[in-house]
Amino acid sequence: MKIAFVGPPQSGKSTLFRAITGQPVDPHQTPGEQLAVVKVPEPRLDLLHAMHPTAKRTEATVDCLDVPGFSHATAAQQAEFRKTLPSIRQCDVLVAVVRAFNSASVPAYRNRVDPRADLDELLAELAFCDLEQVGNRIEKLEKSVKKPTQTREQEKRELELMKRCYEALENDRPIASAIQAEDERRMLMGFAFLTQLPLIAVINVDDTQAAAPPPFTYDAARNTIALCAETEEQIAQLPPEDRAAFLADLGVTEPARDRLVRACYNAAGLISFLTMGDKDVRAWTVRRGDTALEAAGKIHTDIARGFIRAETVAYDDLEAAGDMKAAKAAGKVRLEGKSYVVQDGDIINFRFNV
Ligand SMILES: Nc1nc2c(ncn2[C@@H]2O[C@H](COP(=O)(O)OP(=O)(O)OP(=O)(O)O)[C@@H](O)[C@H]2O)c(=O)[nH]1
Ligand SMILES: [Mg+2]
Numbered sequence: 001m002k003i004a005f006v007g008p009p010q011s012g013k014s015t016l017f018r019a020i021t022g023q024p025v026d027p028h029q030t031p032g033e034q035l036a037v038v039k040v041p042e043p044r045l046d047l048l049h050a051m052h053p054t055a056k057r058t059e060a061t062v063d064c065l066d067v068p069g070f071s072h073a074t075a076a077q078q079a080e081f082r083k084t085l086p087s088i089r090q091c092d093v094l095v096a097v098v099r100a101f102n103s104a105s106v107p108a109y110r111n112r113v114d115p116r117a118d119l120d121e122l123l124a125e126l127a128f129c130d131l132e133q134v135g136n137r138i139e140k141l142e143k144s145v146k147k148p149t150q151t152r153e154q155e156k157r158e159l160e161l162m163k164r165c166y167e168a169l170e171n172d173r174p175i176a177s178a179i180q181a182e183d184e185r186r187m188l189m190g191f192a193f194l195t196q197l198p199l200i201a202v203i204n205v206d207d208t209q210a211a212a213p214p215p216f217t218y219d220a221a222r223n224t225i226a227l228c229a230e231t232e233e234q235i236a237q238l239p240p241e242d243r244a245a246f247l248a249d250l251g252v253t254e255p256a257r258d259r260l261v262r263a264c265y266n267a268a269g270l271i272s273f274l275t276m277g278d279k280d281v282r283a284w285t286v287r288r289g290d291t292a293l294e295a296a297g298k299i300h301t302d303i304a305r306g307f308i309r310a311e312t313v314a315y316d317d318l319e320a321a322g323d324m325k326a327a328k329a330a331g332k333v334r335l336e337g338k339s340y341v342v343q344d345g346d347i348i349n350f351r352f353n354v
Contacts, residue, residue, distance in 0.1 A: 001285065002063040003264050004088050007097040008109040008118045009069035012204040012229035016097055017066040019232035020257045025066055034066035040265065040272070040283065041258045044315050044345060048274060048281040051323060058282040060272060062261055065091060071109065072125045085129060089192040093264040094199045096122055100215060101206045101228065115203050116216050126194040131169045133191060138162045158187055169195070198267035200225060200260065207231045211251035223267060227256040271344035274315070275299070286342055293338040296350050306354035310336040315345035 005013040014025045014034075021036035039059040049057050067088060070081035088094070098115040099108065109118060141159040145152055164178035165188070175193050179185050188196075201218035207228040209215075214226035235243055235255055247255065265271075265285075272283045273295055284298050292312075297304035313324070313333045321327035342348070 001093065001264065001268055001270060002065060002091045003093045003095050004065040004067055004091040005095050005097055006067050006088065007069055007122060008099070009071055010106055010109060011069060011097045011099040011118070012101070013069060013097045014066055015229040015233050016095075016202065016204070016227075016256070017064060019229060019236045020260065021064050022236050036064050036066075038062045038064055038257070038261065040261055040285070042272060042274075042283040044272075044274060045281055045283055047315075047319055048276040048347070052276055052278055052281055055277065055279055055281045058280060060283045060285045062264065069109075072121055073110070078125070081125070082129065085194070089194065091197065092268045094194075094197050095202055095260065095264065096199055096218075097202045097204055097229070098122075100203045100209070100226075101230075119201055119218060123195075123199075127169055127172070130175065130193045130195050131166065133193070134162055134166045134169065137191075138166060161187060198264075198269075199223065200263050200267055202227060202260065204229045207250065222263060225256065225259055225263060227259075229256075232256045271342070273342050273344075273346045273348055275348060275350075277349075288344075290342055291338060292336050292340040292342060292348070292350075295342045295348065296352070299350070302354045303350050303352045306352035307338055308351040308353055310340060311349040311351060312336045312340070313347050314343065315347060318347055 005017055007013055017034070017036070018024060021038050023036040025034055039061055042059050045057055045059065049055065065087060067084050070084070071077045072081065096119055098118040099113055100115040102113060138159065141155050141162060145155045145159055149155075161178065161184050164180075165175050168175055168178040175188065175196055179188070199219070201224045203214050203216070203224065203226045205212075205215070205226050205228055207230065209226065210228040210231060212226065214224045216224070218224045231250065232255065235246055236257070238246060243255065247253065269288045270285050271288050272285060275282050275284065284295065286295050286298060292310040293304055293307055296307050296310070311333060312335075313327050317330075317332040318324070318327050321330050321332060324333070327333050
């Protein structure tokens with residue numbers, strides 16, 4: 001999974017990026033290419049590691065991209081923002097960082113601190129970029145459907161779909177609302193529309209507000225996170241053993257890193273399954289709804305090819321039983337087939353034969 005930090009200038013994106021990734025932002029890097037890999041917090045691996053203390057522990061990872069902030073006030077500035085779009089389109093989740101913190105030394109975007117307005121402006125800009133893309137496609141298709149080519153019928157269908165998308169965007173409706181058939185969804189996939197990406201709103205508040213509910217909610221409550229980026233960066237720089245006390249002082253239960261990564265995971269429709277053995281205990285990422293066969297393929301194509309059964313136990317059942325042997329005795333270990341839908345926290349031992 002890849003997430004991109006976007007938002008207006010000076011909203012705290014790079015500060016949050018450093019807090020999450022523990023990596024300084026390199027001023028010599030090409031804008032939009034500041035990338036870091038972050039481990040997905042997976043406390044459930046603690047138990048598995050305790051059962052296999054000599055095993056190597058491997059968390060799933062997320063790629064984070066720090067995008068510079070752009071003003072949308074002038075056409076030239078909008079053009080600069082467009083240049084970052086190809087790398088933003090490759091992401092699975094957008095994290096929109098908007099400013100709610102007060103600071104005399106940091107000039108506020110558009111001379112006002114208004115996170116809701118900043119978010120709305122960004123969303124409108126994303127919709128506008130999609131609208132432009134759809135408009136360009138319509139123009140192209142209108143020319144090509146006049147020619148008697150073999151693909152003409154298909155192009156006519158796409159043109160009709162694109163016109164519906166255009167109308168949806170113009171009326172502030174999501175592109176998805178224009179889809180009327182399953183193959184249309186596939187037709188749209190290659191465009192990587194910005195408004196179709198899941199988005200998490202991060203409201204960068206004063207440290208005194210970090211434990212309070214967010215000043216407003218974007219979409220669903222779980223997609224809105226209030227945090228103080230500056231404080232989070234300080235926390236990230238502390239030795240791990242001092243972090244809990246620092247967080248408790250602030251009234252915050254969990255570092256933003258964990259909250260944010262989890263929210264992105266949810267928004268992207270991802271879940272984790274776990275594997276354990278004497279050599280490795282490991283968390284893997286799959287889409288919610290993926291089957292045991294698809295999960296096997298994440299580990300190795302051979303395991304998918306030679307798939308026999310997925311020996312599966314739910315994390316809570318394993319924890320309650322204490323160990324694998326007791327879980328088996330309690331009848332909690334199931335033998336699942338290829339089409340079993342993997343659940344978050346499943347511990348799976350794939351039996352295969354190649
Ligand atoms: N008081 C306060 N200042 C902050 C906070 N977060 C960031 N800042 C300050 O705001 C300024 C901009 O922070 P950055 O993280 O560089 O913001 P950015 O969004 O990456 O900026 P651009 O990349 O230029 O768009 C810096 O001087 C930060 O120290 C915060 O939570 N509180
Ligand atoms: Mg920055």
